[in-house]
Amino acid sequence: MELQNQISARTLKVWRIIGFLECLITWIITIAVLVLTIIFDWTPWIIGGMIVLSVIQPYLGIYLLPLIKWRRFRYEVRETEIEIQRGIFVIKRTLIPMIRVQHVETNQGPFLRKYDLASVEVSTAATVHTIPALDLQEADELRQYISKMASVEEEDV
Template identity: 45%
Template structure:
């Protein structure tokens, strides 16, 4: 069996994912507050709102504090001359090999949260699907993009 890839994504990925999870956790919190208001206006039991609040708090703790650390710990990648090896997953770990000869184009992208932490994601497109290596340091993402593009070009010239 092949060894796991050695390269890790940036450690600031944890902070970026936590910020994203915090922003996403605001939606259920707003719904919970609305349910408390509706319970007050229409005089029905607060237990529905209390139950939803407990569920929202548990979900927020798990998605903000626990999942980003596990996700970062599992994310690995390795760039070889002939292929790209990607490993990710939380409960189910997926290991993907992308042959360089199948790479059609490579992109980097950066949203406002990644930009705040100086990170960028690398997207590798093949005819069948798209693979992403998230939250790399900006310079590293740009260097990998150029390296993969060059290796893919060399592979296609050999055919």
């Protein structure tokens, strides 16, 4: 059964900006390694490897991986449980019973804030589960709903 809810399409912009910044760091490291290779007369395969990495990483990190990650991420919040599906090559599905939820919060970093997005973090005793980059209003409503359902479940126990 396919989960119904998907994160915001604006998430792609945020993840692509982050991918571009990661590529910039790689390019800086590549330039430094190339300079060191020339200075210390290291083997030429280092230059080739760094150039190949500098060409492949932008395609993967800016275009392909964010698109696959966005398409595969799904979630569904029901009265008794939260189900999250994520992954790029290996798809993982997590089921979180509402009675295990300890608290719920929304987070916004600078990139998410620019695009009016927020992540919802659901904390249990064991770990924190994240639903990344929802529209800000949707994230607030989801936080309120999960909080209400989790407290109702705790009262019934």
